[in-house]
Amino acid sequence: MQLTQPADRHGFTIAIICALTIEADAIEELFDETYDRHGEIYSKQFRDPNSYVTGRIGRHNVVLCYMPGIGRGAAASVASSVRVSYTGVQTALVVGICGGVPNPSHNDKIYLGDVIISDSVIQFDFGRQYPGGFQRKMGVKDTLGRPNQEIRSLLQGLKARRARSDFQSKTSQYLQLPQQSGSHWQHPGSEDILFRASFTHKHRAEALSPVCLCFTGHREDDVCSEAVKTTCSKLACDENHIVRRRKVQDSSVSILIGTIASGDTVMKSGECRDRIAASGEENVLGFEMEGAGVWDNISCIVIKGVCDYADSHKNKDWQEYAAASGASATKAFLSIWVPISREDSPPRLNAPEIPRSPCFVGRATEMEELRSAFLSGGTFDRTLLLQGPPGIGKSALTVEYVERFRHKHKDIFWFDASSIPNLISSSSAIRKQINNKFPSTGSVGTVNADLFRRHTQEHQVAELWQAFAFIGSRRANY
Ligand SMILES: [Zn+2]
Ligand SMILES: [Zn+2]
Numbered sequence: 001m002q003l004t005q006p007a008d009r010h011g012f013t014i015a016i017i018c019a020l021t022i023e024a025d026a027i028e029e030l031f032d033e034t035y036d037r038h039g040e041i042y043s044k045q046f047r048d049p050n051s052y053v054t055g056r057i058g059r060h061n062v063v064l065c066y067m068p069g070i071g072r073g074a075a076a077s078v079a080s081s082v083r084v085s086y087t088g089v090q091t092a093l094v095v096g097i098c099g100g101v102p103n104p105s106h107n108d109k110i111y112l113g114d115v116i117i118s119d120s121v122i123q124f125d126f127g128r129q130y131p132g133g134f135q136r137k138m139g140v141k142d143t144l145g146r147p148n149q150e151i152r153s154l155l156q157g158l159k160a161r162r163a164r165s166d167f168q169s170k171t172s173q174y175l176q177l178p179q180q181s182g183s184h185w186q187h188p189g190s191e192d193i194l195f196r197a198s199f200t201h202k203h204r205a206e207a208l209s210p211v212c213l214c215f216t217g218h219r220e221d222d223v224c225s226e227a228v229k230t231t232c233s234k235l236a237c238d239e240n241h242i243v244r245r246r247k248v249q250d251s252s253v254s255i256l257i258g259t260i261a262s263g264d265t266v267m268k269s270g271e272c273r274d275r276i277a278a279s280g281e282e283n284v285l286g287f288e289m290e291g292a293g294v295w296d297n298i299s300c301i302v303i304k305g306v307c308d309y310a311d312s313h314k315n316k317d318w319q320e321y322a323a324a325s326g327a328s329a330t331k332a333f334l335s336i337w338v339p340i341s342r343e344d345s346p347p348r349l350n351a352p353e354i355p356r357s358p359c360f361v362g363r364a365t366e367m368e369e370l371r372s373a374f375l376s377g378g379t380f381d382r383t384l385l386l387q388g389p390p391g392i393g394k395s396a397l398t399v400e401y402v403e404r405f406r407h408k409h410k411d412i413f414w415f416d417a418s419s420i421p422n423l424i425s426s427s428s429a430i431r432k433q434i435n436n437k438f439p440s441t442g443s444v445g446t447v448n449a450d451l452f453r454r455h456t457q458e459h460q461v462a463e464l465w466q467a468f469a470f471i472g473s474r475r476a477n478y
Contacts, residue, residue: 003059005035009042010088012054012063015298016095016330017078019070019290022320023096024053026185026327027064029178031055044085045432050078052085058335063089067290072264075293083298087429091151092300095330097322098260098288099267099310101277102194102244108285110306111246112192112318113253115171115329116286118260118302119147119155123292124276125263147299154337155301159257167332168255174328175253185324188317192246193232194309197270199241201312202227221269223312232313253325258285260302262292270311286310303330360400363393370401 006012018024028034033056036042042054053064063086067078075094082089100110110116147155157163178185195201202214202223213224227235259282267273267287277284287310291302305322308314373384386394402412416426 003056003061005033005056006061009044009063009086012061012086013088013090014060014062014334015079015082015086015089015092016062016064017067017075017082017092017290017294017300018064018094018096019067019075020096020319020323021066022323023326024064024066026178026320026323027095027330028053028055029181029185029324030057030174030327030331031062032057035061045081048081048085050081050085052082057331059338060334062334071289072262072293075290076296077293079294079297079300083429084432087432090299091147092294092298093330093333094288094290094294094300094302094304095326096288096290096304097307097319097326098286098302098304099273099308099314100286100306101273101284102309104256104258104277104285105283108256110256110285111251111254112306112308113187113251113321113325114306115253115255115325116260116302116304116306117155117158117255117257117329117333118291119152119257120259120282121291121295121300121302122259122261122280122282122284123263124261124287125265147301151299151301151337155257158255158336164255164257167329167336168253170332170335171255171325171329172253174331175325178324178327184320187248187251187321189248190317191248192251193242193313194244195232195237195270195311195313196241196243197274197311199238199270201232201235201237203235204238205236221271221312228312231315237313253328255329256285258283260285260291260304261287262295262302263287263289265289267310268312268314270309273310301333303333305329360396363397363400366397367401367404370397371405375405 016027018027035054035056037053039052042052044050044052049068051066053066055062055064063082065078065082067074079092082092098116100112100114100116102110104110158167175185198220200220200223203212203226204214211224212226213222214227217223261267261276261284266289267276273287276287286304286306288302288304291300294300303326305324305326307316307318307322370384374382386398388394413430414426415430416422
């Protein structure tokens with residue numbers, strides 16, 4: 001399929017979100033084409049504070065978002081703003097570097113430069129009120145950010161040995177692209193060293209000053225700020241506490257798929273890292289700070305190169321190499337993710353996040369009822385409410401109807417009715433799309449959230465989050 005440059009911002013369906021400049025730079029190295037770097041072509045919505053670079057990676061048009069800072073809040077704000085300017089974005093890839101769990105399971109090992117791809121995100125948080133350091137806030141986040149079925153299947157397939165091995169080869173191949181253009185993306189050339197989790201990076205032989213926290217602190221992980229800035233070799237971290245080494249010539253990039261732990265604080269304690277990794281059933285592979293913020297706003301996948309072991313010995317030596325490996329894995333991921341063809345579709349402003357079921361059979365009577373409710377008789381406004389318990393197939397039926405009869409409708413809108421606030425925000429986003437596409441019409445497409453609220457209260461629909469309101473109007477209101 002020949003990919004064309006989108007005519008406007010709404011033609012972009014994938015956002016890539018990076019917190020650090022080196023992460024975004026690494027991604028840009030892997031662009032096949034750059035469309036717009038200063039907003040001259042695509043601009044952005046008024047008051048959207050993000051900066052964007054748009055371009056093409058393989059078969060995908062992507063918008064790269066630079067974050068003004070690190071952390072969950074910044075990530076959440078970038079993710080919500082990108083959806084205002086780039087209303088067609090359905091999936092965000094949070095790309096960059098992270099701290100890795102060196103031994104996440106019996107069978108797996110993680111080395112520096114490996115890449116972690118998340119199929120789920122857990123949130124963790126530190127709190128002074130908790131002796132011993134950390135508290136897991138919640139389990140696996142299974143709400144908004146859960147990747148859609150199409151991506152989940154893709155990730156599941158990648159767990160198979162052969163597919164993963166192909167994916168790794170592809171990643172290594174792409175890694176050469178930035179490395180050829182800049183030596184800073186190369187392997188740092190030093191041994192990959194892992195210290196015992198309980199062995200802290202601190203002044204040991206002598207105190208730096210009378211107030212050196214390494215000596216005056218009461219806990220093993222009390223470390224002075226000067227020690228944090230000093231390398232292991234300068235600090236003379238005792239090599240007897242090294243539990244694993246990997247020589248430069250043995251290095252290669254492995255891909256691991258699993259859970260990433262996302263928090264507001266930088267993880268820099270080996271013991272804390274291992275405790276969190278062992279505390280749930282999710283098989284936590286790494287730690288980072290943006291996934292949870294994005295996940296709260298948009299369907300996302302975290303793809304991050306491991307630049308340290310999330311312990312006190314962490315330093316920046318591996319960051320650029322890890323950023324390049326994370327970016328290369330992102331390109332590899334995009335190369336196997338085949339976009340759903342929309343070539344046959346009539347113009348449509350936004351698309352459902354639920355893919356059409358390949359196993360949809362029967363239900364001819366219901367389909368005919370839907371068809372006749374919308375398409376028989378003259379052109380006038382119609383409303384149809386599909387109701388039923390969760391899992392009965394309301395969404396599948398609706399998606400199938402849309403796929404079969406979309407050519408009969410001018411535009412089709414989906415509203416996220418998982419909650420009243422989501423319904424209101426998605427209806428406002430849709431209103432903006434209409435106004436962008438047909439600026440002369442003024443304020444159109446009013447969505448009556450109160451109507452929905454009344455219905456749901458009347459019928460006491462408890463499981464709102466799976467419900468979708470579907471409105472298809474044969475005669476457009478504009
Ligand atoms: Zn010190
Ligand atoms: Zn050290």
